[in-house]
Amino acid sequence: MTTTDPAVPPPLDKGGAAGATRAPKDKLDAGVLKIAGVVVLGSIMSILDVTVVGVAQNQFQAQWGASPALVAWTMTAYTLALAAVIPVTGWAADRFGTKRLYMTSILLFVLGSVLCATAWDIGPLIAFRAIQGLGGGMLMPLGMTILTRAAGPERIGRVMAVLGIPMMLGPIGGPILGGWLIDVVSWHWIFLINLPIGLIALAYAFMALPKDAPTPSETFDITGFLLLSPGLAMFLFGVSSIPETGTIWSFRVLFWALLGLALCVVFVFHALHRADHPLIDLHLFKNRDLTVAIITMAIFAIAFFGVMLIFPQYFIGIRGKTPMQAGLLGAAMGVGSMITMPVAGALTDKFGPGKFVMSGLVLICVGLVPLTMLDANTSFWITTISFLVMGLGMGMTMMPTFTAALRTLKDYQIARGSTMMNITQQVAASIGTAVISVLLTNFLKRDPMSQLAYMVNPILSNPDPAKVDPALLAQAKGAVAGAAQQAGITPEQLMAGGLSSAADSFAKTVTIALILTACTLIPAFFLPRKAPDRGKQAAAPVAMH
Structure with a gap:
């Protein structure tokens, strides 16, 4: 243990986005914006690919005759790979440098994308999606580390607003882009589109990111890795199995979730007692702002990310829209977030994140209220205005929460802090998705007619009958008759009554999501509501590992 005075300008930081490259200005300078372009490009690829594959599920089922449960593994394998690799990101960024690690992640992601496009069966596609996830898992936490180091703590709110762009575009642009590519070309292009984007991002990163100056002396926590990465993957596998089994009490869910949880608990004891360089530095929880922000993010992600996935299902299953139309109907949320995100980012640096997160959560709740009354004929104007209000709130919530977590961390802590936030978001979002999916499924199961109408309506309502398998169409009509x-x-009458009952199932699910979102206000109340005192921070010595 040694101490150093943070008032003394540091040398090139461990990840390569050197503290020496930034200027203590209020606005983002050209150098930071250039780095931000690299990060946004890489993050867009990673986040888009999560949602793009969602609209291709029916296509995969039809092409290979696979069951919906098996095809869902094309999404689950990607998520599990993300969970396995994210914990390593903090150590790897310090050990190898952010530039070379970021470029390696892009290369691995692009390689996985090309392999996915060549898949000849559902099994190879699932395996190739896992390779893609290994690359994509590092892009977001690495991007946060690179940007926050380049901009400095006084401008974290602004850079988080920039990084929020792909996080907003992914859920909105994914279904639109995926639906369009599948309709116009083929499903292969939802993966091949990453090849030109990835090559551009690779060249851009090579030219724009500062040269690495890694610190090779830090040892790798192999025990922590063998506990945490498999633990997270097993836990998420169990949780992700809930929608398929329909209950949390199945052996498959409980065995893997509890085994994964046990490994994570053992990791906690290991990390707290390891003297040097644990895989995840849990001592960062002594930082009050980071702790409150992580709790806020966890509750918010469980509530919001889960319910976000059911709105496209409502438009497709109840209203008979195509995946592309469903994506367009949800685009208002992205518009709203893009309006408030830059403003909230700039003002968060001056006034603290607490006020904006609280206000954003209230707006999200207000936007969800009309959606708790969804029926089979709800005006699209109502859903659009609701999504716009929710988007305005989202732009004031998510990235200011990340800002609250990272703004008081030192350069050497940023990689670990951003890794912790990304693990929290990934795990909480997976839990939220599973919980919301099970709630919706169980509500639908209460009325067999409701479930039948919901399942066959996309087939019977397809605007292009030529694209519907005649045998599938005949089967749907026969089941209804x-x-x-x-x-x-x-x-x-069956279809009308069934769709009305199914829409009520969506409304009940949204109501539960609204209650969970409102609960996020409790930890958000304790987020800081003023800018940190830089003078006091500079005066205090910092313990270095």
Whole structure:
């Protein structure tokens, strides 16, 4: 243990985005914006690919005759790879430098994308998606580390606003882009599109990012890695199995989730008692701002990311829209977030994140209220305005929360802090997705007609009948006719009643998500509501590992 005075300008930092490259200005200078362009480009690839594959699930089922549960592994394998690699990012950034690690991540991601496009069956596609996830998992935490080191703590709010662009574009642009590529070309292009973008990002990173000056002396926490990475992957595998099994009490869910949780608990004891360089530095929880921000992010991600996935399902299953149309109907959320995000980012640096996160959460709750009354004929104007209000709140919530976590950290702590925030977001989002999916599925199961109408409506309502498998269409019509005859009603009455009941299931699910989102206000209340005192920070010595 040695001490150093943070008032003394540091040398080139461990990850290569040197503290010496930044200027203590209020506005982002050209150098920081150039670095931000690299980070945004890489992050867009990683985040878009999570949602783009979602709209191709039916295509994969039809092409290879695979079950929905098996095809869902094209998304789960990517998520599990993310969870496995994210914990290593902090150590690897310090050990090898952010520039070379970022370029390696892009290269691995592009390689995985090309392999996915060549997949000849569902099994190889799942394996190639895992390779893609190994590269994509490092891009977001690395991007945060690079940007926050380049801009400095006094401008973290602004750089988080920049980094928030791909986080907003992904859920909105993914379904639109994926639907368009599948309709116009083929499903292969949802992966091949990453090749030109990745090559551009690779060249851009080579030219724009500062030269690395890594510190090779830090030892790798192999025990921590063998505990945490498999632990997170096993836990998320168990949680991700909930929608498929329909209950948290199945052996498959409980065995893997509890085993993964046990490994994570053992890791906590290991990390707290390891003297030097644990894989994740849990002593950072002594930082009050980071702790409150992580709790806020966890509750928010469980509530919000889960419910976000069901709105496209509502438009497709209840309203009979195509995946591309569903993406366009949700685009208002991205517009709203882009309006408030830059403003919130700039003002967060001056006034602290607490006020903006609280206000943003209130706006999200206000936007969710009309959606708790969804029916089979809800005006698209209502959903659009609700999404716009939610987007305005989202732009004031997510990235200011990241700012609260990272703004008081020192340069040598940033890689570890951003890694912790990304692990929290990934795990919480996976839990939220599983919980919301199970709630919706169980609500739908209460009425067999509701479930049937929801499943066949996308087939019967397809605006382009030529693209529907005739056998599948005949099967759907036969199922509706048989159920209607058994109930003593017409097929039209069955569909109308079933879709109305299914829409009510969505409304009930949104209501639970609204309650969870409102609960996020509790930890958000304790987020800082003023800018940190840089003078006091500079006066205090910093313990160095």
